[in-house]
Amino acid sequence: MKRVVLTGLLMLAGAALAQKNPDTLTVLTSADWSGFDPAYCYDTACGDIIQNTTETLFFPDGANPGRFVPLLAAEIPTVANGGISRDGRTYTIKLRPNLKFSDGTPLTAEDVEYSFERMMVYSADTGAAGLINLPLLGSPELVRKGGKIGYAQIDRAVEARDRNTVVFTLPKAFTPFISVLAFSTFSVVSKNAAIKGGDWSGTARDWERFNNLDNTEAKFRRTGLLGSGPFVIERYDEGKTVVLRRNTNYWRAPAKLARVIIQNVPDDTTRIQMLRTGDADMVHRNSIPEAQLPNVQSIPGIKVTNSPSLAMTVFNMNVKINGTGSNVLGSGRLDGRGIPANFFSDKNLRKAFAYAFDYNTYIREVLRGNAIQPSGVMIRGMPGYNASDPKYKYDPALAERYFKAAWGGRVWQNGFVLPVYWNTGNTRRQRALELLKRNVEALNPKFRIDVREVPFSQYSTLQADHRMSMNVAGWQLDYADPYNMAEAWLIPDGYYGRSTQYNNPRIAALVEQGVGESDTNKRLSLYRQAHRLAFDDVAMIPIYQLNDIYIQRDYVKGRIINPIFSQDYYYPISK
Structure with missing residues (x-):
């Protein structure tokens, strides 16, 4: 890291620093x-x-x-x-x-x-x-x-x-x-x-x-x-x-x-x-x-520029965790000291986490209002986006209900220790996980979330190897088409589909059908169906869609x- 050295230049109030x-x-x-x-x-x-x-x-x-x-x-x-x-x-x-x-x-x-x-x-x-x-x-x-x-x-x-x-x-x-x-x-x-x-x-x-x-x-x-x-x-x-x-x-x-x-x-x-x-x-x-x-x-x-992004940040949930060579699973059982490898395969559990996060507070206090809450893969700025689509909301009572239903009641009865991951330097992701931890642990004293920091150079590798149970992940569109966002999360062989191993054949079929459809309206209809089904199934938990911030002298x-x-x-x- 380059040392920070104060220049000692005499500056008038409001005057810009001379460039080096x-x-x-x-x-x-x-x-x-x-x-x-x-x-x-x-x-x-x-x-x-x-x-x-x-x-x-x-x-x-x-x-x-x-x-x-x-x-x-x-x-x-x-x-x-x-x-x-x-x-x-x-x-x-x-x-x-x-x-x-x-x-x-x-x-x-x-x-x-x-x-x-x-x-x-x-x-x-x-x-x-x-x-x-x-x-x-x-x-x-x-x-x-x-x-x-x-x-x-x-x-x-x-x-x-x-x-x-x-x-x-x-x-x-x-x-x-x-x-x-x-x-x-x-x-x-x-x-x-x-x-x-x-x-x-x-x-x-x-x-x-x-x-x-x-x-x-x-x-x-x-x-x-x-x-x-x-x-x-x-x-x-x-x-x-x-x-x-x-x-x-x-x-x-x-x-x-x-x-x-x-x-x-x-x-x-x-x-x-x-x-x-x-x-x-x-x-x-x-x-x-x-x-x-x-x-x-x-x-x-200093010049600060805001510009709407074509990106979404979510909580990823791995439905088939690889515990080899790591301490991600703890005991590997629902006994209050760990989690099983297929912990997130239960839809009730995914719903419980979706309703345990305070989206409005996070966007207001952490992002200072510089974002909106997305509902899924059809994001703002892309064809097919609808601002009135349903979104997950912070509802502790509903979260408790789904936690009690998860794994036949054993999650609520026995508790768990769940590691969750963020990459070094990304404080937005850190704060999101800390807020989730506070809300989930407040529901049941047997629930424990372990927030873990990982260098970015290792983050993608751990994700690709299925060795993270839950992590914060983002997707910037590679090209301006709804298929790019849907394919990333909703196709088993998509980028995040490969790492979370989430697979809903009905949703994947709709997405695949859409990419081969030449009629624009029919194509968007197929994507919207996939979008809504993925929301109902909690394929991922969308957190925010930012306005990008560019800062320079x-x-x-x-x-x-x-x-x-x-x-x-x-x-x-x-x-």
């Missing part, structure tokens, strides 16, 4: 990094680095979440220009001429093919492969050795037709495919550099060796892969700092900044002090809790504020 290091941007975050290999990245911390050191075929168009511009691609494919077949199953994408990686070597369609096939080959538990597997392989299921989807399907899905043309073949039409291709970790990396570094060969010969390879064994976890982005990784102090250096071989005009320093500063007070003294220029989105905003807004020269220019962005893009930024 005009060609270097110092950014603060409240989470560390799990690594920089795109195959393993599905969170904002790693995505921030990958988005700035590698590039995608398409990119969000300014502040508009549903529109895109070509980046590595030469144009947006359409049926009219021949880029999309009339049945919607074939996308032919031309690359810009003279693209090159940061080492000066050319970027070609062969690199595009390798990058997407590598993502599907790896199919890492913590990565975003399910997001691209769905349109390209017909299922969000991760590819596994001996599974129903193998290398032959991966190899057919993406082909380099020539040096500057790549063809994607889909098993069925998938309308938001361009949006998926713009997701930050579906970036293009150098095939030659990867193979020389000991990575997958790009053939069937060794694909199984890299399939679901553990993150600790990934060769490019600390360094990232060779990309074509406006910056390169200059230094990584694990868990503390990432330094990005301007790419001098960039195929476009060079970035305005020479360096970007991203520091992990878990303590809220320290982050605010660094903004105050000018030792930091900006913080990542939502990295300052609402309770601290008055302290930030009182700093001369007023001399920072060019920051893009887009609700689809879960990280910052430093290329257009200057001081």
Whole structure:
């Protein structure tokens, strides 16, 4: 962590602090990094680095979440220009001429093919492969050795037709495919550099060796892969700092900044002090809790911007907990000293927790009113959202009734010890669990909740391994379509479906039917049915949908504020 040093500058009241290091941007975050290999990245911390050191075929168009511009691609494919077949199953994408990686070597369609096939080959538990597997392989299921989807399907899905043309073949039409291709970790990396570094060969010969390879064994976890982005990784102090250096071989005009320093500063007070003294220029989105905003807004020269988010935060409940090698289950029984592995498989128990949380108090006191309470996967800002949908409410009497019904009365009679989890630096999640703990334990002296802190670098791994019983989790839409939120939580092979192991076949069938429906009204009707059924079944417990908060010094220019962005893009930024 960078030391906080008071500058000693004499400042007039209300005067802004003079900026330091005009060609270097110092950014603060409240989470560390799990690594920089795109195959393993599905969170904002790693995505921030990958988005700035590698590039995608398409990119969000300014502040508009549903529109895109070509980046590595030469144009947006359409049926009219021949880029999309009339049945919607074939996308032919031309690359810009003279693209090159940061080492000066050319970027070609062969690199595009390798990058997407590598993502599907790896199919890492913590990565975003399910997001691209769905349109390209017909299922969000991760590819596994001996599974129903193998290398032959991966190899057919993406082909380099020539040096500057790549063809994607889909098993069925998938309308938001361009949006998926713009997701930050579906970036293009150098095939030659990867193979020389000991990575997958790009053939069937060794694909199984890299399939679901553990993150600790990934060769490019600390360094990232060779990309074509406006910056390169200059230094990584694990868990503390990432330094990005301007790419001098960039195929476009060079970035305005020479360096970007991203520091992990878990303590809220320290982050605010660094903004105050000018030792930091900006913080990542939502990295300052609402309770601290008055302290930030009182700093001369600070700019605070609010923008509606396309994200939801929930309590996740794991219905089949993996207690191997951890103390998550305690005794493993409903005897007052632990919980069974299938503790949350009881719908009455899920309902009890849903009615034991005080949503209004949390939003008012912790988030300072800077959020709304969602009712489920059809969130505000997306087609199909209805503000009058029913929501869970804080009702201790109703919570008690459901606790007494859970597990045939044994939960209420015997009690439990339940560990719940939040990640270091995220005080919003900590406060939510502490409020839940207070309310639940007040119902019965035999109820005990153990609030546990976990470094973010371990959080995703524990979640993917099913080793957390209940945790706070968030989902930022990858693309502006209701399917993306529904698939994440309501499909067994979706991102959170894989970790919570929640499976309601009726709900999953509706969601899957919706993605293949071309009629917009019919499609939204299917999603709304799934949304309501998931509410009744308590698939998850929605807590809040924030307004995003962006904080920076007023001399920072060019920051893009887009609700689809879960990280910052430093290329257009200057001081």
